[in-house]
Amino acid sequence: MEESLAVELGLWRVDDVPRRIPMTAMPLESKLESLILQDPEILEAKLLLIGSQVPTGYGKFIDILGVDSEGTLHILELKRDRTPREVVAQTLDYASWVEGLGNEEVRSIFESGHPGKIFDEEFASRFDGAPVPDELNSSHNMTIVASDLDPSTQRIVSYLNRSHGVPINAMIFRYFVDEGHEYLARTWLIDEDTTVPAGVGTKGSTRAAWNGQDWYVAFGTDGASRSWTDASTYGFVSAGGADWYSRTLKSLPLGARVFVHVPKKGYVGVGTVAGKAMPADSAELRIQGETTPFRSLSLEGLYAHPDAGEGVDTAEYVVPIEWTDTVPIEDAYWREGMFANQNSACKLRNQFTIDELSRRFGLATRP
Secondary structure, eight states, rough: OOOOOOOOOOOOOEEESSEEOOOOOSOOOOHHHHHHHHEEEEGGSSSSSEOOOOOOEEOEEEEEEOOTTTTTTEEEEEEEOOOOHHHHHHHHHHHHHHHTTOHHHHHHEEEEETOOOHHHHHHHHHHTTTTOOOSSSSSSEEEEEEEEOHHHHHHHHHHHHHHOOOOEEEEEEEEEETTTTTEEEESSSSGGOOOOOOEEOSSSSOOOOOOEEEEEEEEEOHHHHHHHHHHEEEEHHEOOOOHHHHHHHOOOOTTTTEEETTTTTTEEEEEOOOOOOETTTTEEETTEEEEEEEEGGSSOOOOOOOOSSSSOOOEEHHHHHHEEEEOOGGGGGGGOOOOOOSSSSOOOOHHHHHHHHHTTTTTOOOO
16 A cells, blocks of 8 residues: 655755755754744744643643634644654644633633733734634644654554544654755645544533623625714614625624624724614614604615615614714724624624723723
């Protein structure tokens, strides 16, 4: 049977004629750990490093633990001078511990290794402004990092990955020295795209807890379809044009607290849902104590989608809101790491966002 071994790399210096630079043994394989911590881009996969030498629950330490933009955890273990059986067994053992980490435990590991830093902000900074996904550690990957990998380890890793679907791989670094300059070249043992992350167990909840009260609402103001001035003045939020947009808005329950976000601007208001979603043509709002048809109001927005084309339901839906506080769009509040989503409405689980907005709008925060 054909074995899948790592591709051998070569490096040439090109002057008048090409000259191959000989590969040499890395003086200390532990130097790889230092290099990765200094610049995680060395790993190719873009990661936020959660911690190094992370203590497990049974007296062992994971060399490096990271997370990617999807919330998948990455266990990185250096081979050092261990035998194939030792390094593979240790990596699998660490994965059995990581499998049980819940959302709050992942955050706690980061905070203990990065005092003074906020996980949500660092995540957004690392991943081009993306907020932390609701689920952390919904899956995990294992990577053995080595400056050289013997055939036995390669066979074991390939067997586990390809024959049994275990999400384990190896990244091999080759070390070159040329006239005082040091170079690293890397290669995966197995094509990274074929490695499927493992699911997690049930020890901890991978999804951030929901407080049962707070919702996120996106209020789009592009074009003439709707106006935040209308919404803040008369007390409502709205969405529509297709079933995809209105369906989540209709899920807002009576009494829910909503934080309203204008895409590309920031958060502009907080209030309480005071009625169910109704099509704009039949909706009614309480204005100065009187029930008023929505269409009878002096509105800047159209709240109609004549060019939406055929769909299940292209109407604009309106939800009455009793505002606790609102600000004009030019004063919208935004901080890197806060939650934003394309859904018109969804449960707000991001505690960092809730805490920031509670301070901004003078609300009571969690103890």
